[in-house]
Amino acid sequence: xxNIKILPIFNQSAPNVWEDFIYIRGLSMDYVxxxxxxxxxxxxxxxxxxxxxxxxxxxxxxxxYDGMNMVGFxxxxxxxRTAQIDNLYVLPKYMRHGIGGRLLAAAxxxxxxxxxxxxxxxxxxxxxxxARNNFTPVSRGxxxxxxxxxxxxxxxxxxxxxxxxxxxxxxxxxxxxxKNNAEPVDIRKIRAQRTPMFVYLxxxxxxxxxxxxxxxxxxxxxxxxDQNYMTRYISMCLGAKLSAVAHLHNxxx
Numbered sequence: 001x002x003n004i005k006i007l008p009i010f011n012q013s014a015p016n017v018w019e020d021f022i023y024i025r026g027l028s029m030d031y032v033x034x035x036x037x038x039x040x041x042x043x044x045x046x047x048x049x050x051x052x053x054x055x056x057x058x059x060x061x062x063x064x065y066d067g068m069n070m071v072g073f074x075x076x077x078x079x080x081r082t083a084q085i086d087n088l089y090v091l092p093k094y095m096r097h098g099i100g101g102r103l104l105a106a107a108x109x110x111x112x113x114x115x116x117x118x119x120x121x122x123x124x125x126x127x128x129x130x131a132r133n134n135f136t137p138v139s140r141g142x143x144x145x146x147x148x149x150x151x152x153x154x155x156x157x158x159x160x161x162x163x164x165x166x167x168x169x170x171x172x173x174x175x176x177x178x179k180n181n182a183e184p185v186d187i188r189k190i191r192a193q194r195t196p197m198f199v200y201l202x203x204x205x206x207x208x209x210x211x212x213x214x215x216x217x218x219x220x221x222x223x224x225x226d227q228n229y230m231t232r233y234i235s236m237c238l239g240a241k242l243s244a245v246a247h248l249h250n251x252x253x
Contacts, residue, residue, distance in 0.1 A: 008161035031092040083115035172207035211238035
């Protein structure tokens with residue numbers, strides 16, 4: 001289990017992503033709750049994934065991968081400064097190996113520019129897991145949990161995925177491009193196409209570099225770093241992250 005990679009899924013509508021989500025969720029529900037997914041459950045789940053994707057611009061998702069195979073996932077969206085986590089499942093074979101905790105931590109780091117809180121509705125057997133990860137019931141006996149998020153919890157040297165660059169990210173990226181005498185980044189295009197994007201944060205959670213995936217010869221992968229700030233190291237970190245997700249990013253269906 002040491003080789004499991006946690007990777008952001010920028011384009012959830014890419015082929016097989018939702019099918020993998022449903023497969024993992026179905027086997028997990030069968031194993032933990034003895035609940036067997038039927039055709040109606042499959043259709044409802046697929047419709048829910050599609051609707052959430054289409055009607056919430058600030059979606060986020062991560063997959064846990066054993067090689068090329070997804071073995072766990074987390075997904076949700078941000079609204080009104082709150083990250084709503086609506087799915088977190090791991091295949092039975094991969095349970096109790098810390099994968100769920102890694103997925104949860106990755107999701108929390110990724111929403112630091114968009115959310116001050118995280119909320120979720122927990123199934124019965126997952127409540128202890130969320131409590132261990134510092135989530136608190138909104139009231140005694142409630143299955144709705146919340147957690148206050150802090151940007152300071154994202155330590156320096158972190159490369160963080162940006163699923164939907166907001167104004168804060170856009171300003172920081174624009175400033176770095178100007179310092180490098182480079183063309184401005186087309187934030188609107190990144191948002192519209194769900195282009196993979198990462199930023200590098202220093203010890204004060206300030207953006208010091210960014211990387212944007214390319215899709216054509218005219219739009220190659222772009223990495224830029226705040227001048228005189230560990231340029232080579234940050235470029236290497238950003239490049240590694242972009243390479244890791246390259247096979248996950250496909251055109252929308």
